[in-house]
Amino acid sequence: MSGLTLRRPSRTTTLMAAAIGTSLVLAGCGGSGGGGGTAPSAQGPECAAFTQYGDLNGKTITVYTSIVTPEDQPHIDSYKTFESCTGATVKYEGSKEFEAQLPVKVAAGTPPDIAYIPQPGLLASLVRDNKAIKPAPAAVSANVDKYYPETFKSAGSVDGTLYAAPLGANVKSFVWYSPTKFKEKGYAVPKTWDEMITLSKTISAAGEKPWCAGIGSGDATGWPLTDWLEDTMLRENGPEVYDQWVKHEIPFNDPKVAAALDRVGGILKDPAFVNGGLGDVSSIATTTFQDGGLPILEGTCYMHRQANFYAANFPEGTDISENGAIYAFELPPVDASKPTPILVGGEFVAAFTDRPEVQAFQAFLSSPEWSNAKAKAGSDIGQSGWLSANTGMDAANLSNPIDKLSVQVLQDSNNTFRFDGSDLMPKAIGSAAEWKGMTDWITGKSTADTLTFIEQAWPKS
Amino acid sequence: MTVIEDVAGAKPDLAAAATSPSAAAKNQLSSRWASAAALVIAVLWTIPTFGLFLSSFRPERAVKTTGWWTFFGDWSVTFSNYTAVLFRGGQPLINYFVNSILITLPAVVIPIVLASVAAYAFAWMKFPFKDTLFVAVFALQIVPLQVALIPLLQIYETTGLGGTFWTVWISHSIFALPLAIFLLHNSMHEIPAELIEAARVDGAGHVRIFLQVMLPLMKPAIAAFAVFQFLWVWNDLLVALVFAGGTADVAPLTVRIAELSGTRGTDWHLLSAGAFVSIIIPLVVFLSLQRFFVRGLLAGSVKG
Numbered sequence: 001m002s003g004l005t006l007r008r009p010s011r012t013t014t015l016m017a018a019a020i021g022t023s024l025v026l027a028g029c030g031g032s033g034g035g036g037g038t039a040p041s042a043q044g045p046e047c048a049a050f051t052q053y054g055d056l057n058g059k060t061i062t063v064y065t066s067i068v069t070p071e072d073q074p075h076i077d078s079y080k081t082f083e084s085c086t087g088a089t090v091k092y093e094g095s096k097e098f099e100a101q102l103p104v105k106v107a108a109g110t111p112p113d114i115a116y117i118p119q120p121g122l123l124a125s126l127v128r129d130n131k132a133i134k135p136a137p138a139a140v141s142a143n144v145d146k147y148y149p150e151t152f153k154s155a156g157s158v159d160g161t162l163y164a165a166p167l168g169a170n171v172k173s174f175v176w177y178s179p180t181k182f183k184e185k186g187y188a189v190p191k192t193w194d195e196m197i198t199l200s201k202t203i204s205a206a207g208e209k210p211w212c213a214g215i216g217s218g219d220a221t222g223w224p225l226t227d228w229l230e231d232t233m234l235r236e237n238g239p240e241v242y243d244q245w246v247k248h249e250i251p252f253n254d255p256k257v258a259a260a261l262d263r264v265g266g267i268l269k270d271p272a273f274v275n276g277g278l279g280d281v282s283s284i285a286t287t288t289f290q291d292g293g294l295p296i297l298e299g300t301c302y303m304h305r306q307a308n309f310y311a312a313n314f315p316e317g318t319d320i321s322e323n324g325a326i327y328a329f330e331l332p333p334v335d336a337s338k339p340t341p342i343l344v345g346g347e348f349v350a351a352f353t354d355r356p357e358v359q360a361f362q363a364f365l366s367s368p369e370w371s372n373a374k375a376k377a378g379s380d381i382g383q384s385g386w387l388s389a390n391t392g393m394d395a396a397n398l399s400n401p402i403d404k405l406s407v408q409v410l411q412d413s414n415n416t417f418r419f420d421g422s423d424l425m426p427k428a429i430g431s432a433a434e435w436k437g438m439t440d441w442i443t444g445k446s447t448a449d450t451l452t453f454i455e456q457a458w459p460k461s
Numbered sequence: 462m463t464v465i466e467d468v469a470g471a472k473p474d475l476a477a478a479a480t481s482p483s484a485a486a487k488n489q490l491s492s493r494w495a496s497a498a499a500l501v502i503a504v505l506w507t508i509p510t511f512g513l514f515l516s517s518f519r520p521e522r523a524v525k526t527t528g529w530w531t532f533f534g535d536w537s538v539t540f541s542n543y544t545a546v547l548f549r550g551g552q553p554l555i556n557y558f559v560n561s562i563l564i565t566l567p568a569v570v571i572p573i574v575l576a577s578v579a580a581y582a583f584a585w586m587k588f589p590f591k592d593t594l595f596v597a598v599f600a601l602q603i604v605p606l607q608v609a610l611i612p613l614l615q616i617y618e619t620t621g622l623g624g625t626f627w628t629v630w631i632s633h634s635i636f637a638l639p640l641a642i643f644l645l646h647n648s649m650h651e652i653p654a655e656l657i658e659a660a661r662v663d664g665a666g667h668v669r670i671f672l673q674v675m676l677p678l679m680k681p682a683i684a685a686f687a688v689f690q691f692l693w694v695w696n697d698l699l700v701a702l703v704f705a706g707g708t709a710d711v712a713p714l715t716v717r718i719a720e721l722s723g724t725r726g727t728d729w730h731l732l733s734a735g736a737f738v739s740i741i742i743p744l745v746v747f748l749s750l751q752r753f754f755v756r757g758l759l760a761g762s763v764k765g
Contacts, residue, residue: 068720069552070728095707096720104703108614110623217726290726291525298526312727315522 047085049369052139053360057087061361064105064112066098066347074377074386081373082364088357106132111352114361116167118347119423120155121430126350127158134351136162137359143366147390149410151417155424156348164348165366169389171406172227172307172343172420173234174328178296183323187302193235193334196303197266200273203302209276211267212301213284214292215439222435224289225442226422228268228305231343232260235334239341239418246421248458252429253451261447263334268442276301285443296326305331307345308406309385320384321401328402330409342409345420346389368392426459433457517542517733524730542734546721552709554717554738561695561713561742563626564705568633568694569687575634576641576686577649577679581671583642584649585657595646602639609635610703617704626711628704633694641686648682649675684753688746695743714739 067075072094079090093112095101099122105111111132117123127133136144136156144153144165156164175196182189187203190196203210215224233242237256244250245257267273268284275283277295284292290313293304297314304310308328311320319325333340349365351358364370371388375397378386384400387393387407395407409415422430433454441450489495512529519532520539546554582588583595613635617628652675660670676683698715705711707720718739722729747754 067724069717069723071724091708093707094720094724095702095716096724097702101702104611104614108611108618110614110618288726290729294525309725312723312725315525 044085046081049367050082050085050364053082053086053364054356055087056357056360059088059355059357060091061088061114061358062091062112063093063114063116064098064102065092065094065116066096066118067116068094068096071383071386073381074374074383077377077380078370078374082361082370086357086360088361090361102126103130106130106352113351113353113355113358115350115352116347117164117350119431120348120419121423121425121427123156123164123348123350124158125427127163132352133163134354136165136351137354137362139359139363140165140366143363147366147368147392149389149391149417151344151419152346152389155346155419164350165362166389167347167349167365168386169344169346169406169410170307170309170387171409172345173231173331173340174306174308174310174402174406175331176293176296176304176306176310176326176328177302178299178325179321179323179327180325181296181299181302189329190332192332192336193263196332200267200303204272208302209272209274209300210302211274212276212278212292212295212304213268213274214278214287214289215284215442216286216288220431220435221285222437222439223422224292224306225264225268225438226430226434227307227343227420228264229257229261229438230418230421231305231331232263233257233421234341234343234418235331236260236263238338239416242341242418242421246424248425252455252458253448257451258447261441261451265441265447282443285439308387308402311400311402312383312385328405339414339416341416341418343420344389344410344417345423366390372397428457428459429454513733513736516730517737521730524733542731543738546731546735546738552717554714554721554735556709557712557714557717558742560711561715561739564629564633564701564713565691565694567626567630568637569690571630571634572637572641572690573683573687576638576645577676577683578671579638579642580645580649581667581675583646585670586667595642598639599643600639602643606636606700610699614703624706624708624711626705629701629711632700632704633690633697636700637690637693641690644686645679645682649679652678681753684750688750688754691746692743695739 065072065075072092076090076092079092082088083090098115098118102111102115106126117126123133141162144156144162148166152166152169153162156162156166177189185203185206187199190199200210213224215222217223230242233245233256236259237245241250241256245252245254250256269281271281274281275287277298277300278284278287278291289306293301293306293310293313295301296304297318311326314320314326321327330342349362351362368390371390371393375387375393378384379397379399382399384398384403387398387403387410389410391411393407393411395404395411398404398407410417422434424430425434437445437450437454437457440453441447445453515529515532516524518538518540519529520537520541523531523535523537548555579598583591583598609632613628613632614623617623617631622628622631656674656678657670660674665673695713696715697713698719701713702716702719705713705716707716718732718735721731721735
């Protein structure tokens with residue numbers, strides 16, 4: 001560090017000055033943004049359904065969700081008519097850190113206007129503990145009463161008050177299979193649980209593994225097994241016992257629950273039945289749920305129980321149709337003579353503010369116009385795996401046969417539904433103890449020990 | 462903290478340098494066995510990154526079904542992952558480069574400007590409670606930034622800064638300042654006092670000494686800190702996510718990459734390509750500044 005002369009103009013100094021200058025310019029840029037004042041609403045015929053929301057010119061509604069790219073695009077597109085007809089601007093923000101960030105935003109006093117809550121249990125805790133959610137306005141209640149099944153309404157309600165209207169829905173009681181492969185081998189889609197086990201044995205006897213599964217999902221590892229348990233609870237014990245179980249009127253380690261879990265174990269813990277194309281029983285815990293059903297495409301696995309949204313996991317261009325490479329059948333009942341409720345899930349629209357434009361947007365989201373716009377927007381860009389339980393929804397707007405099948409299932413008035421139990425239970429169970437317990441269970445813990453472990457974690461109140 | 466002591470400490474002593482601890486360390490570290498061990502560690506350390514790099518060129522189906530090492534049996538190369546992350550969809554990564562740069566530059570420049578001025582004051586000016594203040598500033602280094610998230614967010618919201626780049630710039634500056642002041646202070650303190658005195662005799666005031674004597678000498682330390690801070694801010698997810706949020710007009714690359722795999726993780730095969738796209742600029746910065754970085758790593762750590 002020699003050769004210093006005092007009077008030499010320093011390069012660093014000039015650089016520094018330039019940098020400061022740049023930062024000031026950049027600072028100028030940062031301040032701008034915050035849209036608003038779009039062109040006044042053009043009143044075309046497509047706006048007829050929107051006059052009820054009034055003139056919302058210059059108003060902004062912020063939406064915060066856990067739905068990110070690429071699934072967010074049809075959401076953003078579906079608001080366009082609402083925006084152009086009412087003049088409001090909808091600012092959409094999706095984040096995979098939604099569940100961690102939402103409480104931070106609420107605590108800091110900066111909640112979004114609207115959040116799409118993926119679990120009714122989270123909704124209940126936001127309502128009871130944070131007292132941050134506004135009850136649904138009258139227009140929303142009217143829409144929900146008119147268009148949604150009771151199961152969805154009660155899942156969006158806390159203590160009898162409707163807080164959040166349903167948004168999307170998923171149908172969970174599906175078994176994915178390959179119609180072409182079934183045809184080739186002469187297997188038929190099973191109509192009862194026993195038929196399904198017989199089919200599994202036939203496949204196993206032919207030297208192949210009938211089932212494949214994966215429960216890995218980062219922090220949420222284990223959740224696919226909670227769906228399995230819920231589905232078998234409904235089939236083994238019927239909806240009344242299921243409701244008692246979800247509300248903790250019977251303990252988590254009740255013999256009825258044990259019977260249901262053993263039924264799951266009859267498939268997933270049988271080394272002759274799993275894990276097609278992926279390994280032995282313990283590989284279920286280490287395989288991600290995204291990969292769990294892919295062996296069906298390879299021909300190394302025949303059946304995979306997962307919700308309708310699993311369609312998105314198959315590589316682009318896969319023929320998903322009734323006679324194609326991939327399709328799904330309803331998980332069969334144990335007793336075919338009794339109606340079996342369908343296991344469903346979904347997300348809900350909760351509002352943290354009650355400004356008129358926010359309430360108008362809530363009403364729009366609960367209307368059939370939105371469900372159809374969303375379905376169309378998804379089909380337009382070739383996305384599948386989304387549907388709504390709105391009975392005003394037209395299945396023709398969906399492109400994927402599985403989505404159409406799911407809508408038929410949801411709109412079939414003979415069907416009864418039950419909402420995903422782990423989403424309804426307290427967070428300590430549905431998003432913690434049950435995931436851990438079920439992961440331990442698949443890696444060797446006994447049914448009784450597992451259920452007792454979960455029962456002990458139930459919050460005492 | 463007298464000037465005399467420092468002059469003695471900073472005086473170059475050639476005889477002592479040969480047997481100084483750093484010279485001994487250098488001898489030990491450049492033995493043949495040490496080199497071999499370093500090589501093995503370097504290779505082991507690089508393998509995962511190398512695998513990630515190969516994965517980024519493999520087709521979706523191959524990524525999802527087999528490991529990267531099977532690449533050597535099946536040489537199918539595709540750029541579709543890169544085109545997908547860079548250009549496809551409603552929010553291609555290429556749009557987020559601008560945000561990342563807009564966030565990073567001020568978040569590097571602001572703490573450097575403030576810290577170099579503060580370091581000068583702590584090193585060469587006399588004022589009451591100087592040492593106490595300096596210890597207090599450095600002690601802030603042990604406060605985890607997570608505890609500041611919610612209070613800061615509340616402040617930003619009440620001052621109307623919420624959702625702008627300002628929140629990220631200010632937050633990064635706050636979190637960077639303790640370390641920046643400490644590092645720059647130490648390296649500034651090593652500069653021989655004679656220089657300052659000579660400048661003073663020539664009639665230079667504090668401003669002139671700072672700009673014309675200190676800054677040129679501080680170049681390596683500033684560059685080293687700039688690299689640190691640049692990498693930290695560029696790779697930061699938490700601060701950007703909490704303060705700026707995830708909207709396309711303010712979110713940096715990291716926020717977008719965190720969401721690259723899609724709502725249910727179905728597109729995870731894109732992550733490796735996304736990682737390498739985000740690495741490009743830090744790599745360029747690091748390579749062009751690495752000689753400062755290595756020199757600056759020692760800044761303030763070894764004296765004499």
